[in-house]
Amino acid sequence: MSVLVYAEHDNVSLKIETNKLVHAALGVSSDIIVLVAGSGCVAIAEAAAKISGVSKVILADNAVYEHQLPENIADLVVEVAADYSHVFAAATTTGKNFMPRVAALLDVAQISDIIKVESEDTFVRPIYAGSAIATVQSADTKKIVTVRAASFDAAANEGSASVELLDTVKTSEKSSYISAELTVSARPELTAADVIISGGRGMQNGENFVLLNGIADKLGAAIGASRAAVDAGFVPNDMQVGQTGKIVAPQLYIAVGISGAIQHLAGMKDSKVIVAINKDEEAPIFSVADYGLVGDLFDVLPQLEAAL
Amino acid sequence: MKILVPVKRAVDYNVKVRVKPDNSGVDLNNVKMAINPFCEIAIEEAIRLKEKGVATEVVVVSIGDKACQEQIRTGLALGADRGIHIETNTGVVVDSLQVAKLLQKVVEAEKPDLVILGKQAIDSDNNQTGQMLAALTGMPQGTFASEVVVADGSVNVTREIDGGLQTVKLQLPAVVTTDLRLNEPRYASLPNIMKAKRKPIDVKPVADFGVDMTSKVTVIKVEAPAQRVGGVKVADVAELVQKLKNEAKVIA
Ligand SMILES: Cc1cc2nc3c(=O)[nH]c(=O)nc-3n(C[C@H](O)[C@H](O)[C@H](O)COP(=O)(O)OP(=O)(O)OC[C@H]3O[C@@H](n4cnc5c(N)ncnc54)[C@H](O)[C@@H]3O)c2cc1C
Numbered sequence: 001m002s003v004l005v006y007a008e009h010d011n012v013s014l015k016i017e018t019n020k021l022v023h024a025a026l027g028v029s030s031d032i033i034v035l036v037a038g039s040g041c042v043a044i045a046e047a048a049a050k051i052s053g054v055s056k057v058i059l060a061d062n063a064v065y066e067h068q069l070p071e072n073i074a075d076l077v078v079e080v081a082a083d084y085s086h087v088f089a090a091a092t093t094t095g096k097n098f099m100p101r102v103a104a105l106l107d108v109a110q111i112s113d114i115i116k117v118e119s120e121d122t123f124v125r126p127i128y129a130g131s132a133i134a135t136v137q138s139a140d141t142k143k144i145v146t147v148r149a150a151s152f153d154a155a156a157n158e159g160s161a162s163v164e165l166l167d168t169v170k171t172s173e174k175s176s177y178i179s180a181e182l183t184v185s186a187r188p189e190l191t192a193a194d195v196i197i198s199g200g201r202g203m204q205n206g207e208n209f210v211l212l213n214g215i216a217d218k219l220g221a222a223i224g225a226s227r228a229a230v231d232a233g234f235v236p237n238d239m240q241v242g243q244t245g246k247i248v249a250p251q252l253y254i255a256v257g258i259s260g261a262i263q264h265l266a267g268m269k270d271s272k273v274i275v276a277i278n279k280d281e282e283a284p285i286f287s288v289a290d291y292g293l294v295g296d297l298f299d300v301l302p303q304l305e306a307a308l
Numbered sequence: 309m310k311i312l313v314p315v316k317r318a319v320d321y322n323v324k325v326r327v328k329p330d331n332s333g334v335d336l337n338n339v340k341m342a343i344n345p346f347c348e349i350a351i352e353e354a355i356r357l358k359e360k361g362v363a364t365e366v367v368v369v370s371i372g373d374k375a376c377q378e379q380i381r382t383g384l385a386l387g388a389d390r391g392i393h394i395e396t397n398t399g400v401v402v403d404s405l406q407v408a409k410l411l412q413k414v415v416e417a418e419k420p421d422l423v424i425l426g427k428q429a430i431d432s433d434n435n436q437t438g439q440m441l442a443a444l445t446g447m448p449q450g451t452f453a454s455e456v457v458v459a460d461g462s463v464n465v466t467r468e469i470d471g472g473l474q475t476v477k478l479q480l481p482a483v484v485t486t487d488l489r490l491n492e493p494r495y496a497s498l499p500n501i502m503k504a505k506r507k508p509i510d511v512k513p514v515a516d517f518g519v520d521m522t523s524k525v526t527v528i529k530v531e532a533p534a535q536r537v538g539g540v541k542v543a544d545v546a547e548l549v550q551k552l553k554n555e556a557k558v559i560a
């Protein structure tokens with residue numbers, strides 16, 4: 001039994017999801033190998049080698065892996081996976097993109113978005129936007145698993161594994177990278193933040209999101225949004241929290257002008273402490289909030305910023 | 309250009325499902341069913357490509373028991389030209405790999421230039437089928453699409469990714485999966501619903517496809533999630549801050 005963990009990174013830094021994947025993988029085996037695929041990723045491989053519990057890092061460093069094109073990555077992972085019983089990747093837009101290809105090419109099922117490892121073949125995962133929790137067992141020879149990072153603690157960085165270079169080049173002419181528009185922000189990432197403050201349709205427009213900035217600054221928080229706020233064009237898509245956006249579980253989640261639709265709750269209800277600010281005292285968000293404040297957000301937010 | 313749109317019959321997204329008392333699954337008796345929302349977006353995109361003159365034919369396909377013909381009819385009422393129903397016995401759960409293998413056979417027979425699927429079925433929340441189909445057919449893939457532009461022999465897909473947006477160029481034939489912001493699906497008009505009744509649906513038993521339908525994944529149990537107990541209402545900002553500091557201890 002040994003687990004191949006696919007490192008989550010952006011060619012600049014290793015993401016905390018990788019530490020969480022390693023933690024999850026330790027529930028299966030103590031033999032954990034991390035694969036770093038990307039371009040200019042020596043430092044990332046070195047960072048991965050420090051994660052406690054990792055026995056070896058394999059680095060596939062080549063321009064063809066720079067944009068994580070799934071055609072290339074899946075072929076690489078299929079080849080490397082030959083030596084392992086399990087492959088774990090984060091249920092991020094990267095992992096969700098290439099992992100089902102890996103599974104199909106290996107002719108095995110994929111277990112998506114697990115929140116718990118019961119044993120080497122049994123995993124727990126939410127279905128129906130988290131309205132039900134399924135325990136599933138796989139009889140496949142290889143287990144291809146994506147992991148909901150928010151549900152696992154991060155392994156520490158006290159290891160010292162070796163890094164092995166792999167010069168396999170997998171590339172497809174059928175697909176090519178054109179461009180990216182990435183959000184640059186000095187704030188923590190949603191999936192890594194300890195505190196998140198999110199705005200919904202109640203914010204009324206994109207400009208009003210500045211009302212969240214001062215509070216986010218004081219709390220070192222990331223800023224998120226409901227789908228309604230994203231759909232209305234207030235903020236970009238990468239801020240969406242929910243069933244079909246990002247899944248988060250910070251220490252503190254503050255929902256502002258968000259009604260609490262099941263699809264939104266699916267993305268944040270595992271937060272340790274939830275605060276809801278809403279002018280409608282019947283809003284469903286209050287049924288999951290530890291602290292509810294009924295009021296107009298345009299009054300409450302300036303007061304909150306001042307009080308912190 | 310021909311577009312194939314696989315659609316899944318799923319619980320209506322407004323329904324809050326309940327777990328069966330024996331923990332064998334969720335209770336779908338008398339629950340409102342609908343087209344999976346992401347599949348509706350896929351149909352809409354295909355229809356728009358047809359309206360623009362890019363596509364000439366839109367074929368919807370669904371795998372499931374008799375009831376899923378309702379969703380195929382909805383697709384036809386929205387503007388698809390014909391339907392394919394791969395019929396399974398009632399109560400049989402088909403996993404994403406099996407769906408992808410069946411769709412692979414449909415692709416081999418129909419030779420579409422583009423296959424547009426939903427990114428995720430809101431029942432299983434799997435998010436796998438499109439990627440698996442792409443791998444099995446050797447087609448390139450553009451998942452989580454928020455914009456699809458077909459040009460000569462290729463398609464540019466703008467994808468919603470965790471860091472923002474990414475655009476890739478795919479050689480046709482290709483697989484695209486839809487994200488929520490790709491488009492706003494239309495409603496079917498009454499005349500179109502009537503017209504759809506005369507459009508053909510080709511029904512084929514799943515057994516004709518020679519795909520192994522025994523799943524390697526067993527559901528051991530399905531439970532209700534841990535319920536969060538709603539907490540307290542605070543009177544004002546001062547009380548909120550005090551509680552967060554001294555009671556919850558989540559801020560300094
Ligand atoms: C397939 C599918 C997937 C989806 N995925 C997601 C997802 O991932 N994430 C997500 O968030 N949604 C998702 N949705 C959408 C979801 O169903 C809801 O429509 C959405 O979450 C509503 O956003 P909202 O709470 O901001 O808006 P609304 O429901 O309109 O709520 C706005 C709230 O703001 C309050 N408000 C208004 N003005 C003020 C004020 N001045 N002060 C205080 N409060 C005020 C109102 O009382 C109300 O409660 C999905 C839907 C579908 C169909």
Ligand SMILES: Nc1ncnc2c1ncn2[C@@H]1O[C@H](COP(=O)(O)O)[C@@H](O)[C@H]1O
Pocket residue numbers: 313314315316317344346347350369370371372402404407424425426427428429430432433434435436437438
């Ligand atoms: N039984 C099915 N019949 C037709 N299409 C399906 C079926 N199951 C899944 N799909 C397609 O695959 C997409 C993703 O589903 P999934 O990978 O199961 O989350 C759906 O939005 C559909 O387009």
